Amino acid sequence: MLKPGQIAVVGAAESTKIGVVPELSQIGLHADAALNAMADAGLKPSDIDGVACVGPMMPQQIAHYLGIVPKWVDGTGVGGCSFMLHVRHAAAAIAAGYCNTVLITHGESGKSRIAATPRPPEPESLAGQFEAPYGPFGPPTLFPIPVLRYMKTYGVTHEHLAMVAVVQREWAAKNPRAMFRDPITVDDVLNSRMIAYPFRILQCCLVTDGGGALILTSADRAKDFPTKPVYILGTGESVETTMVSQMEDFTSSRAFRVAGPTAMQAAGIKHSDVDHLMIYDAFAHLPLYGLEDLGFCKRGEAKDFIWERNTAPGGKLPLNTNGGGLSYTHTGMYGMFALQESVRQMRGTAPAQVPGAKISVCHGVGGMFSASGTVVFSNERP
């Protein structure tokens, strides 16, 4: 088992522009973010010996495009949290001596669709046979499928689920790079255009272009880099099913319940140690599931925790401080942007900086509750 703080993030950057970036193709967004991260770390492509990215982009495409000769690659693709898994796998690979310096990249032309790859379910896959015929049309029709059951089980109201978007917009207002920054109210959310009941457009993530990249190495080397090292204390991962209709509990994600506690136990931290939290919010219900499945709230209590502004600016558990997938950016695989915000918070460079934050938990989801990855960061090596 890796020791907490054995591996560090020494380079981190997003693409130069996020939001609407029609001047770059998908691989161009990967490369732009990668070059920015290498500049951040003071490295050249020849200094990198490990590459990770998520399909449809393959590590060999990125390595060749950037001129990297890797000794280790990872193409784990489990959806938008793949980057959390890449961090976990890279940390293990560096500790095992398979490589020294790993570059993890993301680029997605989600809005402009420049050289983007479609991802329809194949008609002979289980999802193609047993979900697709009933009219799902992308994540907005599938991810919220469990929500009505969750609402009935715990007495969650439409107002509770609207408040998630309201609070995250407050955080976005503090982030100049966030796509949507104007304040919204619960009424605004509940009067916005219906997409897939119970969710309206302000409860669904953005669709944007952008990229991000991280560079990891051993903590012993980290002091030689120009930026403040951000140490990895613990990580976790799991998967459940590609079919949201088959998740075992509609009020909780099994993948969350494995990945989150695994990461926190590996880090050796308690919930009260956490200063900053990111929970991948493709849709408004995800922060509630995340807060409960990771144990920050008891079952059914996340609705009140958010309603009472505990996760809002000035609250005791700042959550999704970039504005999240709902207001900051969401290219399709948002997990990289959640990781970037955790790194900024640990470096002390976030636009909505949490004063004195020392531990950040970054929790991702892939597919429609189909996968999960969690990373615990700190700016102090234990």
Add this chain to the structure above:
Amino acid sequence: MLAPGRAKPKPTPETRHFWEGTKQGKLLLQRCGDTGKAYFPPRPFSPFTGSRNVSVFEASGRATLYSYVIHHRQVPGFTPPYAIAVVQLEEGPRMMTNIIDCPQTPEALVLDMPLEVVFEPLDEEITLPLFRPAKGGK
């Protein structure tokens, strides 16, 4: 016959019995021989124990409405708004489906309402299991 345009399932050797069943008006599930528990979607082994000791059986067709969304955008084969539902089958497994013979509104689609299966041909090869409010309740 359902309106054209829906995504059409392509059976595999492991799922063909299910789609042959729906064509004959039967909802076929499988049962683990070790635990006696029913499961879905089809596979030639038990997801509970890994045992290949499994059998196919005909489900009652009775279910309850477990959760759903009502989609408001245009999709080929559908007239919005339409519900994409997950039903809880009497035998235990859940499956995605559509609810027919019922207004596609939150007021009419009440969680846990009793449902019954109906078989609607998509074309000559594929018949989909859909559900409607149970006649006379359950």
